[in-house]
Amino acid sequence: MTVRVLVVDDQEMVRTALRLVIDRREGLTVVGEAADGDQAVARAVELRPDVVLMDVRMPGTTGVEATGRIVREWPGPGPAPHVLVLTTFDLDEYVHAALRAGAAGFLLKNSAPDHLAEAIRATAAGEPVLAPTVTRRLIDTVNALPTALLPTVPPRDQPALTDLLTDRELQVLVLVARGLSNAQIASALDLSEANVKSRVNRILTRLGLGNRVQAALLAHQAGLR
Structure with missing residues (x-):
């Protein structure tokens, strides 16, 4: 279409x-x-x-x-x-x-x-x-907020991201954190765009997150780059 x-x-x-x-x-x-x-x-x-x-x-x-x-x-x-x-x-x-x-x-x-x-x-x-620069600044802004105002993310006593996600999902999460679109992630990882979209949705569901910005924030908090 x-x-x-x-x-x-x-x-x-x-x-x-x-x-x-x-x-x-x-x-x-x-x-x-x-x-x-x-x-x-x-x-x-x-x-x-x-x-x-x-x-x-x-x-x-x-x-x-x-x-x-x-x-x-x-x-x-x-x-x-x-x-x-x-x-x-x-x-x-x-x-x-x-x-x-x-x-x-x-x-x-x-x-x-x-x-x-x-x-x-x-x-x-x-x-x-x-834009990637915007994503990074939003992450920096949210990271500077008081803890009570931060978006809901899995607490520290829950399993690590490496236990919750597959290796491929972790790769996708890192690229989401860099501000890449689904099409760019698909090109970088040699996947179809539909496959990337499905993986992003699965990542959000498994981590209990509502959007890509929260996913990017969590990836940065976990030290993924």
């Missing part, structure tokens, strides 16, 4: 470049463009894309505000599009604001074209996507 993408950026040159990159990838197509947040909301409702590729800093309604309106106030029918934020600015304030607004992922514009394509596919499939 082809993933339908709405490209949102206030610079026409950037939108054109993104369209060329996306349309050249198998299974991806750009169905429309928008130059600001208000247009993004209107075009999303009109075109009902699978993924909205959203810039952050735009005149008028920002990408963060538009994300919130698309995700939180979606008129339907059907589920709201997934929003993947794409920005030049690798700043925590933008990351946190975008995620709070309901963005499914946060990627930087200096990402390789193939990485961008993988991220769009992952976002369409409901897989959270974060």
Whole structure:
């Protein structure tokens, strides 16, 4: 199935470049463009894309505000599009604001074209996507929190990760902790993407975790790199 993408950026040159990159990838197509947040909301409702590729800093309604309106106030029918934020600015304030607004992922514009394509596919499939630098900073931020505020992870008196997971699952967990997407993990370990997705879900279930960020945090706490 082809993933339908709405490209949102206030610079026409950037939108054109993104369209060329996306349309050249198998299974991806750009169905429309928008130059600001208000247009993004209107075009999303009109075109009902699978993924909205959203810039952050735009005149008028920002990408963060538009994300919130698309995700939180979606008129339907059907589920709201997934929003993947794409920005030049690798700043925590933008990351946190975008995620709070309901963005499914946060990627930087200096990402390789193939990485961008993988991220769009992952976002369409409901897989959270974060730039590796963002993942590392989120882990550092959570590690600095008081113990009472940390995400729920298996207590220290439970079996070690090496006892709970297979060798292959440990390999997958290490790459999750590095911020890699399922497609990148599949390529690194010579597995199918479906196989990686299944293994990630099994890892989360076995460790009693709710998401990939918690898994990455636990891997770092356990000294896995």
